[in-house]
Amino acid sequence: MAIVDYKQSGGCDVWILSAGSVRMDGGAMFGVVPRPLWERCYVPDERNRIGLTMNCLLVREQGEVVLIETGFGGKVTEKLREIYALNESDGLLASLEVTPEEITRVVLTHLHQDHAGGCTVQEGEEYVPAFPNATYYVQKGEWEDAENADGQTVNGYRYDEVMRPLSPVLSLLDGDERICPFVEVVVTPGHTRRHQSVLVHTGEDTFCFVGDLIPTTHHLKPIYVMAYDLYPRQTYLVKQEIMERAVSENWIMVWPHDPDVAWGRLRRDDAGVYEVEYVT
Numbered sequence: 001m002a003i004v005d006y007k008q009s010g011g012c013d014v015w016i017l018s019a020g021s022v023r024m025d026g027g028a029m030f031g032v033v034p035r036p037l038w039e040r041c042y043v044p045d046e047r048n049r050i051g052l053t054m055n056c057l058l059v060r061e062q063g064e065v066v067l068i069e070t071g072f073g074g075k076v077t078e079k080l081r082e083i084y085a086l087n088e089s090d091g092l093l094a095s096l097e098v099t100p101e102e103i104t105r106v107v108l109t110h111l112h113q114d115h116a117g118g119c120t121v122q123e124g125e126e127y128v129p130a131f132p133n134a135t136y137y138v139q140k141g142e143w144e145d146a147e148n149a150d151g152q153t154v155n156g157y158r159y160d161e162v163m164r165p166l167s168p169v170l171s172l173l174d175g176d177e178r179i180c181p182f183v184e185v186v187v188t189p190g191h192t193r194r195h196q197s198v199l200v201h202t203g204e205d206t207f208c209f210v211g212d213l214i215p216t217t218h219h220l221k222p223i224y225v226m227a228y229d230l231y232p233r234q235t236y237l238v239k240q241e242i243m244e245r246a247v248s249e250n251w252i253m254v255w256p257h258d259p260d261v262a263w264g265r266l267r268r269d270d271a272g273v274y275e276v277e278y279v280t
């Protein structure tokens with residue numbers, strides 16, 4: 001079952017879809033935060049891994065069907081599958097009446113394989129776009145950094161299987177841009193140099209898919225920054241800017257990796273602590 005949640009908003013259908021679950025090192029997920037603190041949020045297994053989800057957002061409005069992120073999408077060795085305890089759902093759109101051909105746009109926060117892997121599928125010996133009629137969007141700088149990955153960054157990407165096949169259907173963005181009347185991207189660097197967040201304006205609500213800027217609701221504390229982040233100081237600063245906007249503009253935040261809370265509005269209490277108000 002891929003549908004996690006659904007909301008009708010301003011004439012748009014908005015779904016949270018799960019691309020499956022994954023286990024990642026708890027220490028890496030929480031950076032400098034000591035284990036006695038983060039293990040109150042997630043109990044690690046015997047290999048120190050915590051269970052996470054890979055959630056995506058699907059928005060349909062009149063002629064447009066926009067998919068934000070795609071999960072891992074297979075294409076991993078058995079060894080990697082075991083390391084990450086990867087358990088993918090049986091097709092992102094499996095339980096929807098939407099077909100891959102109907103997707104008009106695919107927007108990616110960044111190109112790491114747990115976010116972009118599902119952009120392509122294997123056809124014989126070839127890899128081809130999984131959504132054949134869609135234009136795919138990512139920041140130009142993110143694409144270039146992934147193309148020129150070095151020893152520190154290369155393991156996050158899948159160049160031959162995921163990126164190369166997308167080249168003909170790619171739209172590279174340079175900064176904040178509006179992609180279509182109801183979808184806007186905002187550059188939110190830190191996790192990578194040109195990571196972006198995606199805003200969906202339905203007329204009734206604004207949804208913000210924050211990507212790995214704030215992977216779970218347990219990363220709302222500004223110093224809870226992942227060790228995976230290439231620029232942790234920037235994550236610390238940009239995260240607070242985005243959360244300020246989220247509170248003042250009453251956004252519905254969408255967290256890609258939170259196994260328990262897919263989306264919610266943010267509130268800040270008198271002590272300045274951010275809390276989640278659940279969407280009903």
Ligand SMILES: [Zn+2]
Pocket residue numbers: 110112115191212
């Ligand atoms: Zn990432």
